Amino acid sequence: MDRSGVGRQPVVFVPGAGGIGLDFFLAHEQVARFATSLIYDRAGTGWSDDVALPRSTTEVTDELRALLGATGLPAPYVLVGHSLGGAYVQRYAQRFPDDVAAMLLIEPLHEDWNDYMPDHLKINTNAAAAEGALEVTGDLIAHFRRSFTETFSAFPQPLQGLLIDKHLSPERLLTGLREGSNVLAILDDLRAGGARPDVPLIVLSGTDIDAAQKLFASEGQLREQIAASGKLFASIAAKAPCGEHRSLPGTTHISIPMVRPDAVAAAVHDLARRAQQRP
Template sequence: MRQHTDGPHGGTAADVLPPVGRLYDDGRRLFLHRSGSGGPAVVFLPGAGMVGLDYLNIHDAAAEFTTSVLYDRAGTGWSDQVPLPRTGAEVTDELRRLLHAAGVPTPYVLVGHSLGGAYARHYAQRFPDEVAGLLLMEPAHEDWDAHMPDPRLMVEVEDPHAAAGEGTSEPGEELLQQIRELFTQMLAGWPAPIRERIVDLHLDPVRGRTGPREKNFRTLYGELRRAEDTPDVPTIVLTAMALDPMMSWFMPEQLERRMNEGKRALYEALAASVPHGENRVLDDAGHNWLHAQRPDAVLQAIRDLLDRADT
């Protein structure tokens, strides 16, 4: 892979270049931001619809005591656009090539959020010798449906633009303002120039609407079931039990509470399924922004995993 710091494919530098980090090219450009030194390196795998810099608060703190890496999958954030969705194998192969090209030495503590949590587990299944620990924040999981309420009561979780009745057309000004205010609030601790670029990206009509297009759960869950067992590495699951502000746009509160109870049981089972697993319940954080609402809990989990990896 080649490193790039100048104008990318299909746009001007002002339009597409990330505010920090670099673009690495092996036929498509992938964003990666690396800070700190030492190991094991901490690598963040964003949730669907999220980008690497959404986790900058934890990244900067972790970089004070180890190497920390943020990145955007192809088709998301500041990385090049590709057809979505993709398989778990494609995503994990891509991440492995990128980390090797960036010279990030193994092993890694993978920090996966939501969809990124499923990818983190799949990476560990496929490349167990490269993983020293797993932090799974509200991870997508192949047994999700079995723990959820009656499917007839479920509301499909979609892009909030579409959920608000906008379909595939441009969202209305009122919804755009709500989205902007929420992202600005959650990213309040980020440096202002970087925060503004992240919020603008999330509101972009193309690059900011990747969440629903990334989800390929039937294929991904099949890959997880067919793969080797998750390796015997320290694993911490973070379960967020508070109501999430984004969920209120398209899900009744009572249904979200019922989903949370099913989720707690699922994540308890996930933690118990590995020899060194632990589930930590956060009553004051929601699914999408737990790392902004409880950065202390996320950072403590990373420290604990690094300590356990050393022993």
């Protein structure tokens, strides 16, 4: 983990499946100018110790709460969750509502996903099959390296190289597939977990497609998914008493934290201000 900055209502970044805390480095630096910011690697990801994957939402949120307790950072927190991390943030808010001041969800996994998707894009099987279907070859790794090099192009060296090498290392290359292989159970937990707390909420979403996504779906399918998920994200924001959806042209599902740290930091700033203005 890394902690930086000072300020009320600490900001905690929760990466997506296979993500690394330092993926948020540029946003972390910007947020630290006006708040206490914390990035970390979940167990089994990044530079943290290995654990058996996948893990339940209870395990992940208990771990996060223990981490925050160990740091001594006082609640409530502004929680920032990307993709699968967005599901973990929502589950944390369901379980520990008094600990949450606001939520920033970046392309979040949500239990209403299937309600917005055409039949061929619905989540209806265990995602564990995806790992077995992906053959790790030299060409695949080279493909990912080119994609990561573009995504992390604004990061300073040697951090850029360290991050790319860690993402592509044998022990971490398939972490995202493994973490997300219990996606149906995660959606069930969110569905049964009750309402989210009445706190300020912003949803960020991308509009473009990157090369890595084309390994798993056609461009046509990805365009359909982007259009449908945009409606889902707008609905999530509309259902929150203090919700807002911001679409970011030129970004993809994966790249928002890395290529638009300014948009992430601006959303965090707005959420922190709104949280402080509430009774």
